[in-house]
Amino acid sequence: MTSTWLGRASLLGPNIKMSSLSTANVEFCLDVFKELNSNNAGDNIFFSPLSLLYALHMILLGARGNSAEQIKKVLHINHEEPAKAEFKDSSECSQAGRIHSDFGVLISQINQLDSNYTLSIANRLYGTKKIAFHQQYLTCSEKLYQTRLQTVDFEQSTEETRRTINAWVESKTNGKVTNLFGEGTIDPSSVMVLVNAIYFKGQWQNKFQERETVKAPFQLNEGRSVLVEMMYQMGTFKLAVIKRPQMQVLELPYVNNKLSMIILLPTGTTKLEQIAKQLNARALQEWIGPSHMVEREVEVHLPRFKLEIQYELNSLLKSLGMADIFNQGKADLSGMSSAKGLYLSKVIHKSYVDVNEEGTEAAAATGDIITVKRLPIRYQFMANKPFLFFIRDIHSEMIIFCGKFASP
Secondary structure, three states: OOOOOOOOHHHHOOOOOHHHHHHHHHHHHHHHHHHHHHHOOOOOEEEOHHHHHHHHHHHHHHOOHHHHHHHHHHOOOOOOOOOOOOOOOOOOOHHHOHHHHHHHHHHHHHOOOOOOEEEEEEEEEEEEOOOOOOHHHHHHHHHHHOOOEEEEOOOOOHHHHHHHHHHHHHHHOOOOOOOOOOOOOOOOOOOEEEEEEEEEEEEEOOOOOHHHOEEEEEEOHHHOEEEEEEEEEEEEEEEEEEOOOOEEEEEEEEHHHOEEEEEEEEOOOOOHHHHHHHOOHHHHHHHOOOOOOEEEEEEEEEEOEEEEEEEEOHHHHHHHOOOHHHOOOOOOOOOOOOOOOOOOOEEEEEEEEEEOOOEEEEEOOOOOOOOOOOOOOEEEEEOOOOEEEEEEEOOOOOEEEEEEEOOO
């Protein structure tokens, strides 16, 4: 499935609770980031919370009982309506409840074409052919999430299945996400594998000029530094200067002002880990809010970088509270199949980002014109030390990608 992000909340209609969807997206994003950061303190981090939410909603569609409750808690779904125990009408997927119809509408907007962006989300469930899946689940996952479950023979054709999955993901991510499953990573005893990869390509509203890029030192921990290709441009950008913790927050828009990259850069004696410690949905909302973000003349120094990171997320999702779904004795996926012993064997997530002068290639506007009084000061934004970054849809405030650049 190739889908292109449009993401204008106004297109979603008055009934979609955009704020609750985006709040859940930010909460989930930061939960995942903190778990990854606690295990990879000095390393780069890059993942797509939107893509993961998409994949986990597909699992939720077939989960029941305690398994469903655990997933909803991890996804920060606070809808009061109970999850439906079953689909009552085979021709209707609305029985799945508002959780899925809201998110399904959002995903269908992602399918709208926009020539300025390419956003491809490759999501697919692979299930063992030994189990019969409910036709209703297959129909509704295709209708609501434009994706489907594919039956494969993990037991007899393990390597062939692995190659098939890898080839499918590669084709859906413009060849950027390759060899998602390495040799021997798919177990013949697997019963269900969730595959999730994402690719994004967008151009900056204001491109960096390649002739301005120079080699410059990037500070690592313990006072060490390495040389990076440092891009440069001067322009008018939204910039916040936060006093506690001390940092600058810069917004670099992509063409058409629909998407932007937000960068959180520690300043003074503040370390990135101090910002990460204080990072929560409310703090982030405040830091990037209109009371702090002001259009200013900024000299931007940003390293050119490329990240390609893969995670197996079973243990991370378990530690966030989604344990039963991975346990053969406890998983309740009776919305997918009445067969006993169906559980999720593996969740693999891979994403790719390339930040350069032209824009961002990654695999994995409000329309108001605000006149801001020009400030005489020219600000320096020197990203020559570890920083956090988010790529988000400006209007809906959904975070598509989240990353930490710490080690060139």
